[in-house]
C-alpha cells in the first residue's frame with residue numbers, strides 16, 4: 001500500500017481504503033461481471049459507466065458525506081477484491097445509511113463479506129456515531145441476506161423501495 005492510499009479500516013484479512021481513479025480498471029472488471037451484478041437493477045456497467053460511478057463516489061460520497069464505498073484489498077496478496085462501505089440514502093423522507101458489500105467471485109464463500117460488513121458496521125456506529133444502519137437487498141439475493149443477518153441485522157420490511165422489490169434489514173446501536 002503506497003503512502004498516497006488512505007486506509008479507512010482493517011480487519012484480520014482485509015484493508016478497506018479510499019478509492020482513487022487509479023482503481024478504475026479493477027472496479028470495471030468487478031462491475032462487468034454479470035454474476036456479481038446479478039441483483040443490481042442496472043446490471044453490468046461499461047467502463048464509461050464505472051468511471052462515472054467512481055467519480056461520483058469520490059466527488060459526492062467522499063466530498064459531501066465523508067464516507068462511501070471503499071476499495072477492499074486482500075492483505076495477503078494486496079489484490080483489489082471488491083468494494084464495500086457505507087452509502088447514504090433517503091427513504092420515505094428518512095435519512096438512512098446502508099452497509100454495502102460486493103466482492104469478486106473467486107473470493108465468495110470464505111466469510112470475507114461478513115468480515116468486511118461487520119467492521120463497517122462498527123465503524124459506522126463507533127467512528128461516525130450513527131445509531132441505526134441498514135442493508136437494502138434484493139429479496140432473491142440469499143447470500144447478501146445471510147451477510148446482513150450474520151452482522152446482527154434483522155428483517156424490518158420487505159416491499160417496494162424506489163420501485164424495486166427490496167428486503168430492508170436494520171440494526172440499532174446498543175447503548
Ligand SMILES: CC(C)(COP(=O)(O)OP(=O)(O)OC[C@H]1O[C@@H](n2cnc3c(N)ncnc32)[C@H](O)[C@@H]1OP(=O)(O)O)[C@@H](O)C(=O)NCCC(=O)NCCS
Pocket residue numbers: 035036037039101102103104107108109110111112113114115136137138141142143144146147
Ligand atoms: C453477497 C456477497 C458479498 C457475499 O460475499 P461472501 O464473502 O461470499 O459472504 P460470506 O462468506 O461472508 O457469507 C455468505 C453467507 O451466505 C450464505 N450463502 C451463500 N449463497 C447462498 C445461497 N444461494 N442461499 C443461501 N445462503 C447462501 C453462505 O453459506 C454464508 O452463510 P454461512 O456463513 O451461514 O454459511 C457476494 O456474494 C457478492 O459480492 N455478491 C455480488 C454483489 C452483491 O450482490 N452484493 C450485495 C448487494 S445487496
